[in-house]
Amino acid sequence: xxxxxxxxxxxxxxxxxxxxACANLDDKSPDELLRYSFERNLTKDTQYNxxxxxxxxxxxxxxxxxxxxxCSEVMPVSCDDAAFSGSRQESEDPSISAxxxxxxxxxxxxxxxxxxxxxxxxxxxxxxxxxxxxDWHQGKMEVIPELRYEAKNVLLSVKMPVQxxxxxxxxxxxxxxxxxxxxxxxQRNGRLLTMxxxxxxxxxxxxxxxxxxxxxxxxxxxxxVDKTAFQRLEMDEAGKQIxxxxxxxxxxxxxxxxxxxxxxxxxxxxEIQAAANTPANAQxxxxxxxxxxxxxxxxxxxxxTYAEIKAKGDEIITLTDVQYDAYIDxxxxxxxxxxxxxxxxxxxxxxxxxxxxxAQLQVWMRLNYTxxxxxxxxxxxxxxxxxxxxxxxxxxxxxxxxxxxADQTExxxxxxxE
Numbered sequence: 005x006x007x008x009x010x011x012x013x014x015x016x017x018x019x020x021x022x023x024x025a026c027a028n029l030d031d032k033s034p035d036e037l038l039r040y041s042f043e044r045n046l047t048k049d050t051q052y053n054x055x056x057x058x059x060x061x062x063x064x065x066x067x068x069x070x071x072x073x074x075c076s077e078v079m080p081v082s083c084d085d086a087a088f089s090g091s092r093q094e095s096e097d098p099s100i101s102a103x104x105x106x107x108x109x110x111x112x113x114x115x116x117x118x119x120x121x122x123x124x125x126x127x128x129x130x131x132x133x134x135x136x137x138x139d140w141h142q143g144k145m146e147v148i149p150e151l152r153y154e155a156k157n158v159l160l161s162v163k164m165p166v167q168x169x170x171x172x173x174x175x176x177x178x179x180x181x182x183x184x185x186x187x188x189x190x191q192r193n194g195r196l197l198t199m200x201x202x203x204x205x206x207x208x209x210x211x212x213x214x215x216x217x218x219x220x221x222x223x224x225x226x227x228x229v230d231k232t233a234f235q236r237l238e239m240d241e242a243g244k245q246i247x248x249x250x251x252x253x254x255x256x257x258x259x260x261x262x263x264x265x266x267x268x269x270x271x272x273x274x275e276i277q278a279a280a281n282t283p284a285n286a287q288x289x290x291x292x293x294x295x296x297x298x299x300x301x302x303x304x305x306x307x308x309t310y311a312e313i314k315a316k317g318d319e320i321i322t323l324t325d326v327q328y329d330a331y332i333d334x335x336x337x338x339x340x341x342x343x344x345x346x347x348x349x350x351x352x353x354x355x356x357x358x359x360x361x362x363a364q365l366q367v368w369m370r371l372n373y374t375x376x377x378x379x380x381x382x383x384x385x386x387x388x389x390x391x392x393x394x395x396x397x398x399x400x401x402x403x404x405x406x407x408x409x410a411d412q413t414e415x416x417x418x419x420x421x422e
Contacts, residue, residue: 029250029336034234038252038330039226041338046219049337050140051377056369057134058149062120062127063360119358129155137377143170143215146379167381171211174200176383192397196381196388207291208298213279214272221271228267229260237329246339246370248331255327262314269307276300324349343367 029037131154136147146167153160167176177197200206237251256264280296288296325346331339345365389397 029332029334033231034236034252035226035229035231035254037236037250037332037336038234038254039223040336041252041330041332042226043219043223044336045338045371046140046222049371049373051138051375052371052373053135053137053378054369054371055133055135056367058132059366060127060130061364061366062123063362063364116358120360123358129153137379139377139379140215143211144168144377144379145170146381148380165381167379167383170215172200173206173209173211174198176381176388178381192389192394196383197391197394198383198388199391207295209302210276210292210295210299213276213296213299217272217275217279221268221275224271225264225268228263229254229256233260242340242342242368243331246331247333248339249334250330250332252330252332253327254330255325257325261324261326265310266314269303269310273300273303273307276303337373338371340368340370342369 029040032040131152132149133152134147134149136145138145144167146165148163148165150161150163162180164180165178168174169176175198177199179192179197181194201209233255235253235255237253239248239251243251276296277300280293280300327344327346329342331341333339343366345367347363347365349361351359351363
């Protein structure tokens with residue numbers, strides 16, 4: 005009887021704690037709720053499997069051939085009649101000028117429209133489903149992306165599992181059988197491919213220190229974002245299916261993204277510099293102190309490089325606008341994320357207008373927490389080969405390379421035509 009009363013008491017206590025936690029989360033502002041969930045993900049909820057999908061939306065408008073639309077109406081460039089006769093229409097928009105220049109040299113709007121239609125079809129058929137696992141305390145992460153093309157009566161799929169270990173700065177890859185080897189004429193015999201930074205470089209990076217400093221730095225980064233970038237939304241169907249209680253959206257433009265990254269880098273610099281100058285160093289070996297100092301110097305270089313990238317602006321690929329939805333449960337755990345990366349403006353310039361300005365990458369990821377994340381790659385000396393050693397190998401005579409087949413085919417065609 006006593007045990008039953010005791011059990012009920014603990015049950016009531018646990019329920020009260022849970023309800024209190026939910027109430028506390030209800031009182032948090034959108035930015036506080038998101039930061040709380042991210043902090044849990046980096047410090048407490050650090051073991052999980054995940055799955056999701058990446059897709060590409062090419063954007064654009066109505067396709068050519070629509071009864072009520074001309075090809076020029078869906079094109080991202082516009083040229084007057086003079087452009088087609090050889091003169092260039094000046095414009096403040098370089099993409100329009102480039103498009104008119106192409107038209108003058110024979111690249112018609114109709115050809116450009118065909119490229120857009122092809123891109124739209126490909127974007128509808130290509131996706132990248134993925135699965136993976138994370139154990140943050142061990143610094144271990146694995147992802148298995150699958151490049152997938154699916155259309156009527158057609159299904160093509162290529163997987164390439166990749167595992168990263170941040171603690172020993174190593175990488176394990178399971179290359180697609182035959183595909184890579186045939187092109188490179190290298191032999192792997194189904195073994196995993198392993199890579200690791202040279203020992204001389206590993207000695208200069210204090211990864212445990214970085215891993216310890218990263219959660220705080222990330223929190224500093226998100227705290228630097230303006231509160232107006234966050235909003236709490238009504239729960240959608242995707243969130244209801246996974247049992248989410250809160251849905252918080254963060255919308256960042258390029259300036260805000262830059263501010264976030266800069267804040268993370270500065271925070272890491274500060275943490276590492278503090279570790280390099282702490283009185284506790286008196287108890288450390290000279291080797292440990294040198295590793296901390298070299299890590300600090302490394303991040304000084306990272307900060308300088310990022311500042312240089314930012315200063316160059318449009319000359320290189322920079323951060324893009326992002327819309328990020330976080331799905332959070334009643335305890336503050338991050339259950340899923342949905343991201344829209346607006347990359348069209350950047351790709352519009354690179355492709356001279358073929359990709360529309362509203363093109364975007366769409367990312368969905370769901371997290372499943374567990375005490376034993378499912379890592380599929382387990383490299384051993386027996387089932388793996390180092391990257392440098394693999395580069396030195398040659399395919400055995402038992403397997404004929406594609407190059408040999410291509411040469412034989414070319415000779416046979418030549419003999420036939422003669």
